[in-house]
Amino acid sequence: MIRANENYNKLKASYLFADIAKKVEQVQLENPEKQIIKLGIGDVTKALAPAIIKGFHDGVDEMADDATFRGYGPSPGYEFLRRKIAENDFQKRGADIKADEIFVSDGAKCDAGNFQELFATDIKIAIPDPVYPVYLDTNVMAGRTGEFENGRYKGIVYMDCLKENSFLPELPDEDVDLIYLCFPNNPTGSTATKEELKKWVDYAKENKALILFDAAYESFIRDETLPRTIYEIEGAKEVAVEFRSFSKTAGFTGTRCGFIVVPKECMIFNSKNEKISLHSMWDRRHSTKFNGVSYPVQKAAEAVYSQEGQAQIKAQIDYYLNNADIIRKSIKSLGFDYVGGEHSPYIWIDGKTRDSWEFFDLLLNKASVVCTPGAGFGMCGKPYIRISAFNSLENVTMAMERIKDALRGDQA
Amino acid sequence: MIRANENYNKLKASYLFADIAKKVEQVQLENPEKQIIKLGIGDVTKALAPAIIKGFHDGVDEMADDATFRGYGPSPGYEFLRRKIAENDFQKRGADIKADEIFVSDGAKCDAGNFQELFATDIKIAIPDPVYPVYLDTNVMAGRTGEFENGRYKGIVYMDCLKENSFLPELPDEDVDLIYLCFPNNPTGSTATKEELKKWVDYAKENKALILFDAAYESFIRDETLPRTIYEIEGAKEVAVEFRSFSKTAGFTGTRCGFIVVPKECMIFNSKNEKISLHSMWDRRHSTKFNGVSYPVQKAAEAVYSQEGQAQIKAQIDYYLNNADIIRKSIKSLGFDYVGGEHSPYIWIDGKTRDSWEFFDLLLNKASVVCTPGAGFGMCGKPYIRISAFNSLENVTMAMERIKDALRGDQA
Numbered sequence: 001m002i003r004a005n006e007n008y009n010k011l012k013a014s015y016l017f018a019d020i021a022k023k024v025e026q027v028q029l030e031n032p033e034k035q036i037i038k039l040g041i042g043d044v045t046k047a048l049a050p051a052i053i054k055g056f057h058d059g060v061d062e063m064a065d066d067a068t069f070r071g072y073g074p075s076p077g078y079e080f081l082r083r084k085i086a087e088n089d090f091q092k093r094g095a096d097i098k099a100d101e102i103f104v105s106d107g108a109k110c111d112a113g114n115f116q117e118l119f120a121t122d123i124k125i126a127i128p129d130p131v132y133p134v135y136l137d138t139n140v141m142a143g144r145t146g147e148f149e150n151g152r153y154k155g156i157v158y159m160d161c162l163k164e165n166s167f168l169p170e171l172p173d174e175d176v177d178l179i180y181l182c183f184p185n186n187p188t189g190s191t192a193t194k195e196e197l198k199k200w201v202d203y204a205k206e207n208k209a210l211i212l213f214d215a216a217y218e219s220f221i222r223d224e225t226l227p228r229t230i231y232e233i234e235g236a237k238e239v240a241v242e243f244r245s246f247s248k249t250a251g252f253t254g255t256r257c258g259f260i261v262v263p264k265e266c267m268i269f270n271s272k273n274e275k276i277s278l279h280s281m282w283d284r285r286h287s288t289k290f291n292g293v294s295y296p297v298q299k300a301a302e303a304v305y306s307q308e309g310q311a312q313i314k315a316q317i318d319y320y321l322n323n324a325d326i327i328r329k330s331i332k333s334l335g336f337d338y339v340g341g342e343h344s345p346y347i348w349i350d351g352k353t354r355d356s357w358e359f360f361d362l363l364l365n366k367a368s369v370v371c372t373p374g375a376g377f378g379m380c381g382k383p384y385i386r387i388s389a390f391n392s393l394e395n396v397t398m399a400m401e402r403i404k405d406a407l408r409g410d411q412a
Numbered sequence: 413m414i415r416a417n418e419n420y421n422k423l424k425a426s427y428l429f430a431d432i433a434k435k436v437e438q439v440q441l442e443n444p445e446k447q448i449i450k451l452g453i454g455d456v457t458k459a460l461a462p463a464i465i466k467g468f469h470d471g472v473d474e475m476a477d478d479a480t481f482r483g484y485g486p487s488p489g490y491e492f493l494r495r496k497i498a499e500n501d502f503q504k505r506g507a508d509i510k511a512d513e514i515f516v517s518d519g520a521k522c523d524a525g526n527f528q529e530l531f532a533t534d535i536k537i538a539i540p541d542p543v544y545p546v547y548l549d550t551n552v553m554a555g556r557t558g559e560f561e562n563g564r565y566k567g568i569v570y571m572d573c574l575k576e577n578s579f580l581p582e583l584p585d586e587d588v589d590l591i592y593l594c595f596p597n598n599p600t601g602s603t604a605t606k607e608e609l610k611k612w613v614d615y616a617k618e619n620k621a622l623i624l625f626d627a628a629y630e631s632f633i634r635d636e637t638l639p640r641t642i643y644e645i646e647g648a649k650e651v652a653v654e655f656r657s658f659s660k661t662a663g664f665t666g667t668r669c670g671f672i673v674v675p676k677e678c679m680i681f682n683s684k685n686e687k688i689s690l691h692s693m694w695d696r697r698h699s700t701k702f703n704g705v706s707y708p709v710q711k712a713a714e715a716v717y718s719q720e721g722q723a724q725i726k727a728q729i730d731y732y733l734n735n736a737d738i739i740r741k742s743i744k745s746l747g748f749d750y751v752g753g754e755h756s757p758y759i760w761i762d763g764k765t766r767d768s769w770e771f772f773d774l775l776l777n778k779a780s781v782v783c784t785p786g787a788g789f790g791m792c793g794k795p796y797i798r799i800s801a802f803n804s805l806e807n808v809t810m811a812m813e814r815i816k817d818a819l820r821g822d823q824a
Contacts, residue, residue: 002589002622002680003532004688008696018487018699043483053476056708060472063667064465066804070666071455075430106518106668106703113701117553120415137700141529177414208413254482254707255475256518268414276416284420287430288549289525291518294668296468297706392478 007143010153016133016376017041020360024370037399039327039388040370042186042345044251046319048300049312052250055303059296070295075287077104077259081298084305085259089244095231101263101279103286104293104301108216108245108258113138114289115212115241115260118281119178119268126157126176128169130187130377130384132214135180151379160380161188167339167348168196171203179204181230182214184221187377187386188348189340191226197233204239210268210278211240216258219249219317221343229261237263241278248345250304250313257293257301320345323396324389330400331387334407345389348374352383359385366406369399419555422565428545428788429453432772436782449811451739451800452782454598454757456663458731460712461724464662467715471708482707487699489516489671493710496717497671501656507643513675513691515698516705516713520628520657520670525550526701527624527653527672530693531590531680538569538588540581542599542789542796544626547592563791572792573600579751579760580608583615591616593642594626596633599789599798600760601752603638609645616651622680622690623652628670631661631729633755641673649675653690660757662716662725669705669713732757735808736801742812743799746819757801760786764795771797778818781811 020040028036048056062068076082082099090097105111112134121143127135129152136153139145146154157176159169167190169181181200183192204211213230221228230236242261246252262282267275293301303309324341331338331349341347351359356373363369363385372388374381389396432452440448460468474480488494494511502509517523524546533555539547541564548565551557558566569588571581579602581593593612595604616623623642630640642648654673658664674694679687705713715721736753743750743761753759763771768785775781775797784800786793801808 001620001685003535004680004682004693005530005532006682008530008693009682011696041484045478045481045483047478047481048475050476053472056472056475057469060465060468060708063460063468064462066457066459069457069459069663071457071663072453072665106706109703110701118417118420120417123415134700141697141700210414251481251483253484254704256703256706268416270416270418270421273413281416281420284423285553288546288553289522291521291668292666294518294706294709295666296472296708 005141007141010140010145010148011137012148016372019376020370020372023364027364034368036368036370037391037395037402038370039391039396039399040372042248042388042390043253044248044390045392046251046316048251048255049309049316051306051309051312052300052303056296056300059299063296073292073295073298075290075292076100076283077102077293078295078298081302084302088305090229090231090261093228093232095229096237097231097261097263101261102259103262103282104257104259104298105290106256106258106293107247108214108243109134111243111258111260112212112214114285115282116142116144117285118278123177124157124175126159126172126179128161128180128182129158129379130161130374130381131180132182132186133377135212158378161190162380163337163350166190168192171199175207177209179209179211180214181211182216184217184344185340186214186217187346187372187374187381189342189344189346191221191343193225194227194233197227197230197236201230201233201236201239205235208269209239210266212243213240214243216243216245217248217344218244219313220321220345222321223343226343231261231263237265239266241266246301246304249317250301251316252301255297255300257297319393320389323391323393326396326400327387327389330404334404341389347387347389349385349387350383351385354383356382356385363403363406367399367402369403417553419553422552422557422560423549424560428784431788432782432784435776439776446780448776448780448782449803449807449814450782451803451808451811452784454660454800454802455665456660456802457804458663458728460663460667461721461728463718463721463724464712464715468708468712471711475708485704485707485710487702487704488512488514488695489705490707490710493714496714500717502641502643502673505640505644507641508649509643509673509675513673514671515674515694516669516671516710517702518668518670518705519659520626520655521546523655523670523672524624524626526697527694528554528556529697530690535589536569536587538571538584538591540573540592540594541570541791542573542786542793543592544594544598545789547624570790573602574792575749575762578602580604583611587619589621591621591623592626593623594628596629596756597752598626598629599758599784599786599793601754601756601758603633603755605637606639606645609639609642609648613642613645613648613651617647620681621651622678624655625652626655628655628657629660629756630656631725632733632757634733635755638755643673643675649677651678653678658713658716661729662713663728664713667709667712669709731805732801735803735805738808738812739799739801742816746816753801759799759801761797761799762795763797766795768794768797775815775818779811779814781815
């Protein structure tokens with residue numbers, strides 16, 4: 001008899017953004033005239049930059065001629081792309097990452113979800129709360145947690161990120177083996193200094209732990225003293241893997257391309273305490289279960305690093321950061337506490353006494369604005385909502401006006 | 413201490429096609445003047461058809477304008493594509509598959525590798541020998557096998573495909589829960605009739621087993637009486653999942669798009685013997701660990717189903733089938749036994765007393781032709797090599813001339 005992986009039973013009923021989509025669809029169905037503005041899911045809205053479009057078209061044109069056609073590509077990605085990534089995203093910032101330590105993928109969600117396969121089932125995992133649900137759900141599916149009780153999975157070490165600790169996870173009291181970190185943070189928008197990250201690198205080295213560092217939002221950092229990659233921290237290459245994506249950096253949410261950095265120095269251990277190369281393990285996983293990213297997409301990603309590409313994507317990020325600024329000012333003027341929005345597209349807003357789904361419903365019904373309820377990111381998110389700066393300036397401005405009206409009405 | 417998934421230790425040293433690539437690279441390095449012809453890895457060589465290129469460019473153009481730009485798409489793929497697939501590949505052949513039973517992916521390799529995650533660790537798996545290595549390796553990684561001993565993984569039920577049974581797997585003597593089948597077969601090129609597939613559907617229903625049916629090569633079938641999908645068999649929707657790919661059908665090996673069919677009737681069981689919807693489980697897996705296929709790639713895939721697209725890809729497959737015909741005739745004239753090449757791009761050749769790597773080395777060194785050694789596909793492949801029809805007519809013709817010369821010399 002064909003039996004199911006019963007770890008799936010432990011998962012909460014459904015994926016956060018699917019729940020939100022259903023609620024929005026329902027309201028739109030009942031009120032077809034409403035112009036709903038979506039500031040929920042972190043999805044970009046601006047067109048791909050002209051330099052990227054040119055690279056993309058050029059790639060497609062190569063596929064149109066037998067002489068230049070490309071079939072299966074190299075499993076870790078084309079070297080033309082991996083070399084540009086290593087130079088621009090790492091070496092220029094003093095981080096000694098080489099092209100052969102980079103694996104190109106179809107996005108950071110897949111990488112963040114798949115990477116846990118390389119580890120034993122009974123390792124101890126530390127995860128921030130609130131958190132991007134994928135880190136947690138994929139470990140639940142793999143059987144690394146107990147049941148879901150009182151809002152949390154048994155067996156996971158949750159690191160509470162609250163106002164009291166400036167939304168920065170603190171070193172766990174108990175020994176942990178695998179640590180998920182994300183800066184600039186999704187969902188809170190908080191950022192970490194080099195000193196902050198060094199604390200984690202030191203902890204990992206001391207405890208033979210591994211850090212999975214999600215830097216999907218690094219391009220929103222405008223303060224040159226803040227680290228944009230964990231490899232700006234000395235020793236990080238021995239204890240950290242980094243997830244990256246073109247989704248937020250260059251508007252690739254619908255184009256699909258990301259990459260993962262697995263340094264060759266990074267070692268994990270077998271049951272005899274012998275060192276195992278994490279790079280070799282991921283290489284094996286990647287070549288066995290994945291067949292590379294579409295060639296024209298890799299050409300489009302390469303164009304991100306051209307001079308025009310860099311200028312164009314900086315202008316896009318600036319545009320979203322200006323939106324974030326407008327959101328922060330509006331929220332402040334309404335008397336709410338918030339974090340984020342400075343080096344991040346996300347603003348994490350304290351709803352005061354309001355439950356986050358209640359706040360979500362209020363904004364959806366009274367302002368026709370979609371946010372993300374903080375509870376979807378964990379217990380610590382319960383009093384919060386996340387508002388995203390990914391939309392047009394016009395829509396963001398209109399959404400803020402509507403929220404002001406709705407909340408004034410609500411408070412009256 | 414961060415510990416490794418030690419199931420990886422059980423894997424044989426490396427992935428078959430990586431080994432071949434290294435050998436070829438070495439020969440090329442030592443003999444830079446040699447024009448090596450690759451008939452090894454099943455990679456297409458003809459450019460994408462004009463209709464597909466147009467769809468691809470159109471998709472890229474939509475990404476260039478804020479008004480038509482697409483961010484994250486629906487997790488199972490765009491409905492415009494899923495509907496075309498359901499109509500053309502299934503409903504037109506009398507198989508009642510609906511758009512919402514299709515999940516678009518970046519290729520059948522990923523799907524075939526990932527799908528096993530939905531099952532308990534201790535199920536019994538039946539796998540043909542020879543076989544596409546991904547089915548086996550991904551189950552090894554997940555801990556569903558014992559050690560590799562005498563050429564086989566303990567705990568797996570191998571179904572020998574030999575001359576004696578016309579290279580068709582036979583129903584296993586012991587109870588199995590999960591059965592991998594592939595027709596037209598990779599690597600042997602053998603095909604299965606409806607009666608043959610019905611035998612498996614009946615077995616699965618009787619034994620509450622599940623069939624994972626790989627139909628990546630269905631477009632090579634030219635005999636209208638042969639099934640192109642397992643859903644042409646009555647009752648298959650209850651017990652079978654089907655993997656499909658645009659790679660071989662439409663030359664998408666470097667473009668990356670495939671899909672999986674998970675019928676809503678298809679049920680598996682929990683430890684209380686209660687039914688679980690496989691469709692719901694995959695939907696959860698897909699939405700949690702995957703973020704959809706690039707929008708322009710889905711537009712390119714949609715164009716496969718246009719009138720021009722269908723005519724153009726049929727001409728491409730005919731071209732490769734003509735190559736296969738040339739290979740078959742040459743091999744026959746040399747006095748070798750073979751199977752395949754009729755409704756398949758692969759010809760599976762009995763090397764007689766030669767070991768397959770020895771045969772591979774001989775063809776590489778004496779004819780500068782790359783084939784795939786059968787041993788890479790399993791113990792039963794040891795006396796065989798696989799030759800692929802994916803190359804230009806000129807190269808295939810030249811390769812056959814060279815092989816004739818080399819083997820004449822070898823036999824002299």
